[in-house]
Amino acid sequence: xxxxxxxxxxxxxxxxxxxxxxxxxxxxxxxxxxxxxxxxxxxxxxxxxxxxxxxxxxxxxxxxxxxxxxxxx
Amino acid sequence: xxxxxxxxxxxxxxxxxxxxxxxxxxxxxxxxxxxxxxxxxxxxxxxxxxxxxxxxxxxxxxxxxxxxxxxxxxxxxxxxxxxxxxxxxxxxxxxxxxxxxxxxxxxxxxxxxxxxxxxxxxxxxxxxxxxxxxxxxxxxxxxxxxxxxxxxxxxxxxxxxxxxxxxx
Numbered sequence: 001x002x003x004x005x006x007x008x009x010x011x012x013x014x015x016x017x018x019x020x021x022x023x024x025x026x027x028x029x030x031x032x033x034x035x036x037x038x039x040x041x042x043x044x045x046x047x048x049x050x051x052x053x054x055x056x057x058x059x060x061x062x063x064x065x066x067x068x069x070x071x072x073x
Numbered sequence: 074x075x076x077x078x079x080x081x082x083x084x085x086x087x088x089x090x091x092x093x094x095x096x097x098x099x100x101x102x103x104x105x106x107x108x109x110x111x112x113x114x115x116x117x118x119x120x121x122x123x124x125x126x127x128x129x130x131x132x133x134x135x136x137x138x139x140x141x142x143x144x145x146x147x148x149x150x151x152x153x154x155x156x157x158x159x160x161x162x163x164x165x166x167x168x169x170x171x172x173x174x175x176x177x178x179x180x181x182x183x184x185x186x187x188x189x190x191x192x193x194x195x196x197x198x199x200x201x202x203x204x205x206x207x208x209x210x211x212x213x214x215x216x217x218x219x220x221x222x223x224x225x226x227x228x229x230x231x232x233x234x235x236x237x238x239x240x241x
């Protein structure tokens with residue numbers, strides 16, 4: 001992750017950053033709900049194994065996923 | 074959680090903390106912990122808010138029963154060490170020593186029109202250095218990278234509290 005993008009996020013107004021944290025929490029809860037549903041359905045989901053939790057996830061990874069894709073290419 | 078647009082009812086939390094000051098239940102307070110760090114850094118996931126307060130009642134309980142009772146009367150719920158507002162957990166922590174100094178020297182802000190105080194980054198770093206969990210060390214690194222740090226002020230705090238920054 002490029003430091004300049006992270007710094008750009010750090011410069012956002014506090015209200016906007018708190019809104020993004022709220023979105024991160026919602027996404028994290030969705031991942032957990034999905035995992036619980038998958039477990040109770042007993043269907044193995046190979047792709048979800050790495051998704052365990054978004055705790056500590058930085059907004060850059062969520063809100064600028066295209067950067068991650070660019071890096072992977 | 075949340076009928077507020079952000080999903081985190083931080084304005085309600087700060088409003089409640091201001092009410093506690095007005096009611097004389099606490100002398101002063103500031104936002105600490107991860108949300109204080111986010112004031113200076115990129116956003117990251119956290120699941121609670123920490124309100125660090127200077128107690129009016131200097132007994133062992135620091136007036137916490139009265140604070141809980143006041144907030145419960147306003148519709149807050151208690152769940153283990155947290156008070157919940159709109160399902161969002163908030164911890165009220167009595168300040169002492171370094172954290173008390175951090176509250177007294179905190180930066181005045183306005184959040185969605187609500188006046189509040191937030192720890193200065195130099196104090197967030199010093200407190201993280203004193204706690205020293207992996208997430209605290211990550212917070213120090215992030216603040217040193219992304220926040221404007223008053224280096225002489227940080228050095229002075231670290232020296233007075235006999236703290237050291239982790240070496241990479």
